Amino acid sequence: MLTRDRTMAAGEERTSVKACRTIEIIVRVICFIIGILLIVLGCFMFASVGGASVDAGFQICVQAFYCVVFGILCCFAEIRHEKTICLLKWVLFLNAYLGRCVFYVFLGIIVFPLGVGAIPYLGKIMAALLWAAAGLNLIMWIGRRCAHVETGKKMDVVVVV
Numbered sequence: 001m002l003t004r005d006r007t008m009a010a011g012e013e014r015t016s017v018k019a020c021r022t023i024e025i026i027v028r029v030i031c032f033i034i035g036i037l038l039i040v041l042g043c044f045m046f047a048s049v050g051g052a053s054v055d056a057g058f059q060i061c062v063q064a065f066y067c068v069v070f071g072i073l074c075c076f077a078e079i080r081h082e083k084t085i086c087l088l089k090w091v092l093f094l095n096a097y098l099g100r101c102v103f104y105v106f107l108g109i110i111v112f113p114l115g116v117g118a119i120p121y122l123g124k125i126m127a128a129l130l131w132a133a134a135g136l137n138l139i140m141w142i143g144r145r146c147a148h149v150e151t152g153k154k155m156d157v158v159v160v161v
Contacts, residue, residue: 020143027136028078031100034133035074038107041126042067044116063114070107077103097141104134 045064049057076087077094093099108130114123 024140027140030136031104031133032075032078034104034129035071035078037126037129038071038074038111039068040071041111041114041116041122042071044122045114048116063110066110067114070110074104074107097137097144101134101137101141104130104137108134 042064045060045067049060049064073091073094077091077100094103108127111123111130112127114126116122
């Protein structure tokens with residue numbers, strides 16, 4: 001009877017790990033899509049520069065550049081591949097859930113006041129999506145911390161060399 005209980009506990013643990021991995025993949029896909037949307041927002045902003053004055057046009061170009069670069073960073077942070085991990089060695093905080101959470105909050109603050117042409121509230125929608133991504137990463141971080149406290153194991157620290 002004792003061995004059967006241990007076997008069931010091991011099976012339940014495998015199921016739990018599989019469910020956590022599935023949730024992690026879903027969160028990564030959502031955040032990757034948000035990164036793509038951020039790049040699209042930056043491209044729309046570049047396209048809307050045409051009728052603006054020189055000062056406003058420069059400001060829009062800088063904001064659009066930030067959107068595109070940070071969108072690319074969001075996508076790289078969610079893809080786990082050898083080449084992207086090498087690129088992320090300069091921004092190590094994107095390797096952790098808490099670091100990505102703070103990054104998405106920061107991006108939401110930057111994007112919030114932006115608007116594109118006939119859609120002035122597009123920045124607010126994008127900011128809400130970024131803050132939702134931050135919330136998902138915070139939940140994943142808390143879940144991982146709680147899981148390590150329950151098992152008594154130390155958390156792994158990812159260091160990219």
